[in-house]
Structures are given as C-alpha cells and as structure tokens.
Amino acid sequence: MRADSETIEPGKADVLARGCSSPIKTATGVWVRCGSRIKSKCASCAELYRGDWAAIARSGVFDGPVERYRFYLLTLTAPSFGRVHRVPRSGPAPRCGCGSAHSAADAALRGVPLDPAQYDYAGQVAWNRDAGVLWDRTRRRLRDRWDSLEYFIVREWQDRGVLHVHAIVRVARVEAPPAERLRDAARTATAVSKVDGSVVEWGAQAQCDAFRADGDGAKTIWYLSKALNYVLKDVATDAGEVPVEVWRHQVALGDAARRMRCSGVCEPQNCSSLVHKRFGSRSQVVSASRRTKHRPGWSFTGLTRTVQRRLRREWWESQQSGAGDASPTVAPAPLEGLAARSRRELVARGWAAP
Template sequence: MPHPGDAAQPRRAPSTEQISQRLASGALDDVLATIKRTGGCSQPLRLRGHLSAVDPHTGASTPLWSTTGQPGQALAVACGNRRASRCAACADTYRGDTFHLIRSGLVGGDKGVPQAVRSHPRVFATLTAPSFGPVHRGPDASGRSVVCHPRRSGAACYRRHTADDPLIGQPLDAQGYDYDGHVLWNNHAGDLWSRFTVYLRRHLADAAGIGRSEFNDTVRVSYAKVAEFQARGLVHFHAVVRLDAKRPDTVVEHPPVWATTGLLTAAIRSAAAAVVVPVEADSGVRFLSWGAQVDVHSITSGAFTSGALGEEAVAAYIAKYATKSTTDDGTLDRRVFAGAPLGHLGLTDHQRRLIHACWRLSEVPGLEERKLDRWAHTLGFRGHFSTKSRRYSTTLGELRRVRRDFRAGQARAAGHDELLGDLPETAEETTLVVGSFSYAGQGYAHPVDRWLAESHHRSRVYSRRVGREQLAELEEAA
C-alpha cells in the first residue's frame, strides 16, 4: 500500500548550460530560501502587499511589514494545489492531511475524536458506475491475466492485456458506446451520493425495525469519501462509513447495540441498489443509478484479515486517491474551453469523444445549469474529490491551522518570523493583523529554480522513507 508521502515522477534535469547560466545570474540564495519556506512547491504564488497591526479598541493602524524590499518585491507562498500533476510538494502535504483526517476518524485518541471509535461499526465501501458499453479489461484484482472479452456475438477481444496496456478502459465499439450517458452519470455522481446518504439512513432504520425519525434521533451516520476515476473515464467513490450515537454536543459515543457492522453492510448494498436520479436529456428522461458492483469490507483495528481491512491501509488508500495525478486517470488538470483544439493534449479517441459529448450536451435545453462545458476536462464530473460529514473527525482547515501555528512557533524560536515584524508575542491576542495582498504571478522565472524546488521535495520524501525503514528495522529488532 503506497504511503501518503510517495512522490510524483521527477522531470528531466536541466542541462549544464542552463545551470551555469542560472549560477551566473545571481540571487540563487533568495531562490533557495523561497524553496525551503514553501516546502519545495514547484509553482509558488507571488503576492505583493503589506501587513498592518490594527488596535481593535482604537482602530489605529500601524504598518508592520511590506513586500517592498523583498526579493522580487513579492512574497512567495505555496500554491496549495492538491493535484500531483501540478505540484508534487503541495499534493504531498494535502495527501498527508487527508491521511490524518481519515485515520483520526478510525483510531481516535486525538484531534477531538475519542479512541472509542475503534469499537464502532465501520466499513470501507466502494460504489461504482454502471456500464455504458463494453471496454477492454486488464488483469483481475489478484493481478492474474484474463481474456479480455471472449464474446460469441458483438464486439469481442481475446487478448490478455497487461496492466500497462493503453487499450485498457477503451471501448470495444466506440460507435455503440453511450457517451451521453457516460458524461451525464459523471456529472450527477454527486447527486447520486447525496441521495445515497439519505437512503442509507432509511434502510438502516427499516433493517433495525424502528421508525426513521427515531433512528435519526438515535444514530448518526458519519463518513469520509474520495472520488477516483477508473481507466474507462467513469468516477467511483471509496468511503469510510461509521455509525455513532447521536448527541446534541460534539461528543462521539458508541451507537445502540443493534447498530452492527452487518446491519451497516446490508444497508449500504440495499440503499445503493435503490438510488435513482432522473435526468432530462435530449433523448428524453434518463434514470441514473449506481453500478451493480458494490464492495463493502469491515475495518479492523489490526492488519488485513479475511474480508476486512486495517485502519492504516484504509487511510493510506483514500489519501492516495485524494491527490492522484490527473494524467493517470485520463482527465485533465486544466479546463478546456468549448471548441478548443485537443490534438496537443495527447488524449485518446475515447477521451476526446467524452469531452466533445460534454460540449454538445451543455447546449441541450434543461442541461445548461449543469455546466458540462466547464467540467469537460474532468469528463463531466463536477463534485469534490474528497468530502466528509461534519462529525466524522477533524477538518483540513484545523490541520492546516495546527501546522501554521507550529511553524510560526519554530520561526519565533529561531528569530526569523519576519512576517510579524516587531509585533510583541504578547500582542497577538490583543492586536488584529490585517493583510492586503494582490496577485503578482506564479512559478519560477528560470527552469533551474523549479527543478531545484522539485529536487528539494524529492529529498524530503526520500528522507522520510529512509526514516520509516530504519524505524521498522528498530521495531523488528526490539
């Protein structure tokens, strides 16, 4: 199982001539300081502006800090992009935050979640899309090579595709493939999930033999999910679903004894089968639903056992897909406008047909508000790639605040907190710091600088990996 610190593929190193030119241009110390401060972000944002200290009682404003006089007359901050194809360093940070967010809801003990959640009913569920036409298949779940589509009639394929075969996920018969249904399903996947969460509560109440109002007053369904694109270009969801006792406060307690893992598993399957979302399309009303494949595994407190998954493995698996490189799943990491040329993007014919279907359907009466043309780069999918219910665990914002406070403390201890200037530490609680910044650009001016940033990130990843291996050796020796 990949760890949340795994890095993206490195880019080609600059030539000796480029490195020599960069060294001769000077200011490399400032670049290295920026790289270290932004954690190796490959395309930092440049901001111009100032900070002021405002007394909340008198309203008096005192200049505190300005980008004037800084290198490049700007402040460089990490881009914060979650996509590994855009910035491996920021995606690594996002992946790590997601890992701890998911893990805290499974093991508890910190971040406001009690350790007792480990005894709550909880499962790892995967909800998939239906078929819109046969596509080439690769090895099965165990990695065993299988015959692709040995059909007696219609489109067939008797090859055994390897895992890296580009044909995997491509339609056997593109002319007969339902491209409109494909992109409409992606576009309404968020609606399917929303309706699924409603149906799940109803099916749990019915399976328990109690009224739905009583169930909603007694049990809370908490979840965290992530969206992943399959090779065929359809999104599916991986989710951790947990049952808690419902309380008016923020305390998470064990649900009633009748709320079991078996009850939750059965309700997930039946609720997924019952969900239907009607959509008005140019060919009439379509009824969208989940695919027949619904996988549900219980989550154990230890390592993998038959039919169950360990907590660490589940957290790492979800975190991995929260930042998956878009180039790996066939979607794009930038928007493409309707009618724009696609030849230079290296897309397959299947992907181009899906994008064109998005553009065409965006003009169909009744579908304008779905904004399919704006989401053509994600093949129609317009939802969030990772979401959670309110009480599942902590939030990404809280994790970022803790990291920001920790780094501010480190900077204060080292005497390098230039952004707070001469503001006394005791004044932080009584003085309002107001910033006014404007966008001044993004990225590095020289390709060598970006390569140095990415090298810095890869060295950090390598150091963590070596540290984990050494720790594992020490634990094994002990």
C-alpha cells in the same frame, strides 16, 4: 541549477526550496504554494493534500471509542455506457470482446471502448456531472435508516474515465446493519439531475465489507491512501507508448464534456466552468462528514483541513517570532486559502491557473 537562479525573488526561491514547483504571488506580494492536487503538476503540494486527508481518515477510525462502532468499506460504481476492452491486472486473461486475450502489456487499452461509435460519451460525462447529487441522496438515505452513520469518501477515476466511490462508513454498534444490507441500501439509491431532470443511479457492481478498527483498520486506511495517490494523478495514462485508441477515447470524452450543460442556465460554448475540462466531474476528490451541533462528524477529534492549516500557520508564526522586524517574503505551506484566492483571480483574468 539554472543559470538565471540569482534573478529569482527570495520569496519565490523559498517556496521552490520547500518543493512547490509553481509558486503563486498574491496581490499583497507574498509568495505561496500553488496548492495543486495533481502529482504531475506539483508533487509536493499534492502530497501535502494527500497527507492531510489521510490523517483525517485515520482520525475517524483510531482516535475515538472504536469499540462502540462498526466499520465498513463501501464501494459504488457507475453504470455501463458501452462495452470496453477487458485487460487483466494479473493472472490469466479472459477473452475480450474484441476477440483477443489481452495481457498486462495491453494495460493502456483497459477501459477503452470496443466500438467508440456506439459508446455513450454524453451519458458518461453527464453521470460524472451528477455523481455528487447521487452521493448526497445516497448519504441521506443511509442516514434515514442508520442515524449514527458517518463517512469518509474518496472518488476515484476508473480507467474508462468515469468516477466511482470508496467510502469508509461508521455506524454505532447498537444499530449496525449487516454489510450486505448497507450495500443494497446504498446501491439502490437514485437521484434526479438538477440540470436535465434525468434519473441518476449507481451501477450494478457494488461491494461492502465490514472490518474491525483494531484488525483491518490500518489496512483499510492504507488502501484508501493508495486510492488517494491514484486519483491525484492525471486522468491520462502514464504508459510510455500509448495506443491511438486511448487518445481518441480521451478526446471524445473531452469533446462530450465541452458540449454538456453543467447547469440549467449553462451555454456550453460560452461557459468557463472547469466541469467542462474534467470529463464532467464537479465533485471534490475527497470529503468527510462534518461535525455539527447534533453530529460528531467523521473525525473523533474534529480534525479538518482548516484545522490543519491553522496549526501549520501557528507553527510558522512561532518560528518567525524571533526573526526581528524583517518582514517574511514567503508564506507557510498552510496558506492554501491565499493560493486558492489567487488562482481565482487568475481565472477571472482569463489566464490558466497553475
């Protein structure tokens, strides 16, 4: 325990005791969780975020009349922006373009360009920037063909520093297509960048597999939960000894993202958008189709993170009801909204948000 632990405010100490490593004090004097989604910054808040989305994913597969639907696991990738090192995750090693047959010990080199001078860094960060627009166009295209389609999507970082997409797709059996037809309809979708007017498209590699909710459903949810664990880590490699080529690659990506225009009116040298710090990415890590007047949404029960936060807040308030007149100095885990507002205040002041 730290020697100065007695000087920590009670509210902050309570939040720290619940696992949050970087509590935030709001303007009203209440200590709340930092709400970080990155494990290396706050494992507790990142796990809360992952658990909420995993519950929503399960809700859209197991909490309704699943016999009326067909389910698919759809994977879409980004185009190539240059040749990279080929490092196997297991099994025999194919010969890499650098002339070597890499082993698992060279895992840190996976996704690093063979020729950085020829690699299209600007194109890659621009694709990350426009990936959300491309998915929106893909979603609309799929729904034009299969009106009952609902989805749960996880955006995962590939080793080269570009996003790809895993989506669980649900379609009513009366109109459910073969898996390869859905895959081709998604992969061939295109969009136009709102920033520079360029055409944005998926890479050639795509996969779509149908599965049964009462068979492979649990396995598929586990896979996406594992993907969530991965994307909540930092993009930087976790390897103990990192080759200098890895850092050069990440520095080049960061430099390209800082030079990139994130909107039609963006002046990169004066823009404070976080897009310039995320290798161009502006999309949320996870999302799902929402319930509307005309659509059931992904979750059969209408479960969202807003609902989960409300339920946790109601539970916390019920626990405080017998605490007398003493005003609580710490907010419950679900008050991420206050934390988000506080982070925006910090950013507005020019400080680094936790």
